[in-house]
Amino acid sequence: MATILDPFCDLLLVGDSLAMVLYGETSTNNVSLQTMIEHGKSVVKGCSKSIIIVDMPKGTYEVSAIVALKNAKKILKETGCDGVKLEGGVKISHTIKLLVKNKIPVMGHIGLMPQQVKHPKNYKVKGRSLDEQELIINDLKAVEKAGAFSVVIEAVTEKLANKLTKLSKIKTIGIGASKKCDGQILVTEDLLGFFSKNAKFVKKYADISGFISKAIKKFKSDVIKRKFPSKKNVY
Template sequence: MSTTPKDTAIDARPKRQQTAKNIRAMKGSTPIVCLTAYITPMAARLDKHCDLLLVGDSVGMVLYGMDSTLGVDVDTMIRHGRAVCRGAKQALVVIDMPFGSYEETKEQAFRNAARMLSETGAGAVKLEGGIEMAETVRFLAHRGIPVLGHVGLMPQSVHAHGGYGARGRSVDEWQPIIEDAKAIAEAGAFAVVLEGVAEPLARKVTEEVDVPIIGIGASNACDGQILVTEDMLGLFAINPKFVKRYMELGAAIEEAIGAYAGEVRCRAFPAEEHTYKMRGANS
C-alpha cells in the first residue's frame, strides 16, 4: 500500500515528551514502564518503549564494578545523565541523587538537585527515604524540582538495615513502610519506587497511596515496574529472584566475541570486503 503525504506527516510526528505530571496522572491506569539507562545508545533503544528512564546510581555496580552504590558521586550522575538525555526523546529521564548528596540538609539537597537537572536536561530526581525525608521532598517540590521517592528496600541504607533482604514479609513490618510511602507522596513526590517487598504489602501500599507506585521486586500489584536493564537482558551471572531475563545477551556477546577472535587468529577477518583498495585500481 502506498503512503500518502498526509500519512507520512502523521507517522513522522514525534511522541510527546513525558513529564512528572504525566506520570502522576497514570495512577491506576495503564501500567508505567520504566527501565534504567546509563549511556546514549541504550537510552535511544529504550526510549520508544518506556515512560520513564532512570539514570540509577546502580551505574556504579553495573558499569564500574563497585560492590554497592555508595561510592557514586554527583559528578558521575551528571555525566551519565547527560548521556541518557542525548538519547531519550520522549521518556521522562529521572536521575538518582547519590548517597551523601541530599541527607545532610534540605538546602544541600536543593543545591545538588538543581545542579543535576540544570546540567543534564533531566526532568526529575529520585531520592531514597521515608518519613525522615518528607520535609526535604516538600522543600524540593515547592521549588520546582519534581521528585520520585523510593521506599521499602533502599540500597543506599543496606548497611543500616542488614543487607539486601526483602522487606515486609511479616505483617508487623508493614506499617512503617506504608507510612513512609504516604509521607513521601503527601510531601509532593509525583511517584514512589517500592523495592523488595512482599506482594500483599505492595498491593496495600498501591491501594492506599494516591501517587503511582512503581515496583521492583514488589509484584504486579503496583502501578508500574522498573528493572535494571542489564539484569533483564542477562548480562550478569547473578540473577535476583524478582528479575525475569528476557534474553541472554551476555552469552550472545561471548559467542560473538569468540567468533571474532577465531576469525582474527585464522586470518579470516578482515576479508576482502572489509579492506580498502587503492583508488583507480582495476580490481
C-alpha cells in the same frame, strides 16, 4: 542504549545501580554526583519521548534539605532531566517538600533502600513483620504528603505492595514488589541478561552475555585464522 529504550518506555531512571553494573562496585554507595550527572546527560541526549529521572546518590541529600536542593538544581540544570529520585520516607519528607516547593519533580523510593545496605548479604525483602509494614506504610504517606509525583517500591512482600498501591494517591513503580503496582522497573543490564546471577525479582528477557561471548569467540577465531579482516573489510 537510551535511544533503543526510549520508544518503549514511559520513564527511564538513571539509577545509582550503575555503580554496580558498570563500574564493578559491590554497592550503589560509591558513585559521585558528577558521575550521575554525566550519565544523565547521555540518557537525555538519547531520548525524545521518555520522562528521565536521575538518582541522587548517597551523601548528596541526607545532610540537609538545603544541600539537597543545591544538588538537585545542579542535576536538573546540567542534565536537562525531568526530575530526581531520593531514597527514604519519613526521615527525608521535609527535603522532598522543599524540592517540590522549588519546582523540582521528585520520585520517592521506599521499602528496600540500597543506599542504606552496607553489605550484599543484607539485601533482604522488607515488610515481613507487622512493625516493618507499618514503617513502610508511614514512609509512603510521608513521601506522598511531601509532594512526590510517584514512588518506587522495592523488594517488599507482594501483600504489602498490593496494600501500598491501593493506599497510594500517587503512581507506584514496583521492583520486586507486585504486578498490581502502577508500573514496573528493572535494571536494563539485568533484564537483558548481562549477568549470570540476579535477584529473584529479575526476569531475563535475553541472554546478551551469551551472545557477546559467542561473538567475541568467533572474532578471536577469525583473527587467529587470518579470516579477518577479509577483502570486504579493507580499503
